[in-house]
Amino acid sequence: MRLIDDVSLDALEGSRPADSLTVWAWRGDSLVVPEPLEVIDWSFEDQAGDSVKVGQRISVTVADPDGSLGAWRLDDPLSVAGARLQIIYRVGGAGAVNYGTFRVTGNEPDEVTESRVIDEYGYVEPDGLLEPHKRRVYMTRSVVKLEAVDLTVEPDRDRFEAPQSPGLGATVLGEVRRLLSRYFPVVVDPGVGDVAVSRQLVFDRERLEAVQDLLGRVSARYRMGGDGELHVYPRAAVPVWRVGPNEGLVRVQRKQSFDGLYNRWVVEGKEDGSGNPVRAAVSIDAGPLKYGGPHGRVPSFYSSEMITSTAAAVLYAIDLRDQFLASLALELNVECVPRPELQAGDRIEVGCPFEGRVVWIPGEITSIKRAGSTVPKGTSLTVVCAYGDVTAALDTTDWAQHLTGQLPPLTWDRMPATWGTIPAVIWDSL
Template identity: 60%
Template structure:
């Protein structure tokens, strides 16, 4: 979550005067446009390609009455050759939030050529249709559409020119800093636990992808902060904000998708002795997704020559099934009042009204944020991924704790493995 002072955080919880933007254009350490850019309309998205990568994208339409900001040359003020826009979000009646630094990746002017006749004593337009003492002047008032990405675009462009490996004594965080330090400073948030990395690891071409893979090994992600710094943050944290009816929430919805709902995992390999094909499978046998039930048959296939025995294949099929059940999630779509502090990857608590007249609270991870507006910011829309297990527990109010002590629990909907740990408590409140 972006840093907020106390006054600003309190202002975001209630009604306030209109919020506004301040946008300044820089190249290197120099302002390239003296005055703040005049924003006509805008949109911003945080999107999570996966749990460890948060990309921030912007589209700005800015006024250009003099027709000077639409780029022709690569050294023009708002060209794509290194220009960055610094965005500051001013909360009405309170303070300001440093929203971030974004590199211009597209400059598209929308120019309207117009002309007007001006008085100019002594001038006669040759072969023109104007009377004496009048001159025709052409003007090109315009607006410019800018597309921008956060600073992680820079190490993504800067590919590795040859394979590299970690140095002796390197850790995951030190390797991240070595790979990306030319492009931004890195801040390690509380809760991230570093560890050593093998010198036998080989990075090929993708600098940013190599760093992302490293962070995944310590259950950490990365995202850009408000001052152009990169934050390494733990994926599993306490909620940073409660969003509920009467407190910032405008609406909440949910969505189910058929895609990816498997109920059989088939693992194939080659026998390490005779080289013949081997295969093993693990099924869901009970519940709404049971293999061959109402959901039908939806197998997932995995093949690797590293699988050399039937036992290996069976064990990995069960591992894939375990992972599916642990990570099965439901997406909530939340509309709320404008909030510049929230970022993709933040954990939030969502209060969902349900049919019986109560609010049940689910903790989830923000996987997408959409913001937009004209001159003024409008609503903030969130996509929040919540554990399906938490959803079931909250709706039923009957946690299945008795099954957690079974000696050989099956991975079904009414019997869950002990490795899932203790079920979360669910808080219920009456709606007013």
């Protein structure tokens, strides 16, 4: 979550003058244009996940009255050979939120050229149709579309020229700082631990993939902050905001798809010492995905010569099943009022109408899309909610109604699938 002052937070909750975007253009440590660029239109996308291709992207269309911003040469002010954009979101009637600094990756001018004839005493147009003392001058008006990405693109492009390994006593966070120190400061958010790393570890070619793999060892990810710093943040964090009916929510949608909903895992390995084939299968035996139940029979297959016994095949099949169940999630598409401080990777709570009430479901923002011209057009979020959190949220009120006698007592065949998450105080009352 980006830093934001209390006055701006209060302004975001109510009516206010139009928000705006301020964009400064830099090359190295110098401004290449003395005034902020005149923004005509913009769109912004922020993604979180376990790929180096995620991150923040922005597209800005700016006015170019004299045609000087559309790049011809690589040393032109806004060329792709080093120009950067400093993006500031200004909350109408309040303060500002630093979006961050972005590397220009594309410069696309849309030019309109006009001409007119002026008087110029003594000028004669060579082989021209104009009478003496007349000159035709040309004027170019244009807008320029700039594409830019956050500064993690710099270490991503700077790959290792030779393999590297950690030094003596190296730790995950120490190595992350070492690998990224030349690009930006690294800030470790609360909740991120640190562990030692082996000197046998080898970083082969990709610098940013090495950082990602290191952070995976401490259940953390990275993202750029608003002041040009890289933040290391924990994957399992507390919600930083809630959005729901009468609390900033415009619309929430969801969609189910049965693609990838397996209920049996078949693992095959190399023949054992007796020449018998190594094979094991593990199924989901209860619930809505029960193998052979209404969902049908949907096996997933895996084979490896590294598996040399039936016992190992069984354990691996169980592991695949458990990984699948842990990964089950519901994706919510949330449209809300403009919230410039939110970032992909933040956890929030979404209030969803359900059976005449509002249930609050926690989830992680995996994608943010924003757009605007002179007025912001709102914020679109993709929020991934763990299936267990969804069912727990939907069933919580039912537990309370059962306990107060409003509904019949719970029986074992009617317990929710997430019975293990029921608070102890509720269990004690059953």
